[in-house]
Amino acid sequence: MLDLASAAVRGTVVAANDEFFAAKENLIAPADPTYAARTFTHRGQVYDGWETRRRRTPGVDWAVVRLGAPGVVHQVVVDTAYFTGNFPERCAVEATAAEGYPDVEELGDWTTLVPASPLRGDTRHEFTVTDAHRYTHVRLRIFPDGGVARLRVLGEALPDPRELAGVPVDLLGAAVGGRVTGCSDSFFAPADNLLLPDPAEVMGDGYETRRRRQGGNDWVEFAAGVAGVPYLAEVDARHFLGNAPGAIRLTALDDDRVLLPETRLQPGTCHRFRLTPGPAVHRVRLDLLPDGGLARFRLYGEPDADALDALALRYANALPDPHAARVLGDAGARPYRTLPPRVRAVLLG
Secondary structure (H helix, E strand, C coil), X not given: CEECCCHHXXXXXXXECCCCCECHHHHHCCCCCCCCCCCEECCXXXXXXXXXXXXXXXXXXXXXXXXXXXXXXXXXXXXXXCCCCCCCCEEEEEEECCCCCCCHHHCCCCEEEEEXXXXXXXXXXXXXXXXXXXXXXXXXXXXXXXXXXXEEEEEEECCCXXXXXXXXXXXXXXXXXXXXXXXXXXXXXXXXXXXXXXXXXXXXXXXXXXXXXXXXXXXXXXXXXXXXXXXXXXXXCCCCCCCCXXXXXXXXXXXXXXXXXXXXXXXXXXXXXXXXXXXXXXXXXXXXXXXXXXXXXXXXXXXXXXXXXXXXXXXXHHCCHHHHHHXXXXXXXXXXXXXXXXXXXXXXX
16 A cells, blocks of 8 residues: 655645654654664754654644545554654544645544554554545644654545646556556565655665576566556666666556567666557556666556546545535535536536
């Protein structure tokens, strides 16, 4: 599952009521938390997480995260790694859906995803979520105060179809629901990194296989977040100098059509290859010849009309009632089995 809140998919901690000892932004850092003993600032021991001061008044502390990839949440992870004498007694997680980029004071209609639950120190707590609605923001509440290393909001990205209609789209992008469905090897770094939206900062932020000592080649297979007609492949080998693939090949798995024949790569280079237009693709395979690593892989194209209709239907059915009223007006009875023309016009024009 994708971490919908991660800074790696452009999640943001938009507000917290207190962050005296450790910054709220640490909550959504992609890397696992770390700890170095006897590292002090004027405010005390440095913790890789979010930590509030000791509360001397009634109430609870909280932090609000704008999901980088809005979607349906299946699991929440509250990790108190390295917080031992300063972790909260309990936590709760709530969610809401909003249009645009509201300030925290403008958010409302919070729904509980994780009811108030006890926490332990230096522990990864996993909470299953059964709510099937699409959310854009989550709020972590801690009782009464303390520190949390990481907040993971794991689920399925569900993009707003209004943002995809009529514009070029990275059909495989993590934020639109693209995902890796298989790979031959991911010894040094996972293939999921290929689909993250921002450029890799170092080689370890990309994908890399071990050195192949036998015949054949390594490969990665992808499912598009929204099916479409691809017209440009971006193969980014930046940071990979002595370990880039010698060449790549791209194939549409829907019909085994070669989108890009075997093509040589240059180390440390971001390549852009025009593709011959053809039918919409749902699944593709990238062959690395014979092995190596890449920083990112993009497949730009035009979403297929039927795929966009299917996405709009999923989106309309997944909206929480208050958000549905704001987006669709009098939406009528849901779930929809087909998208009414009025609703389709609102969503797709």
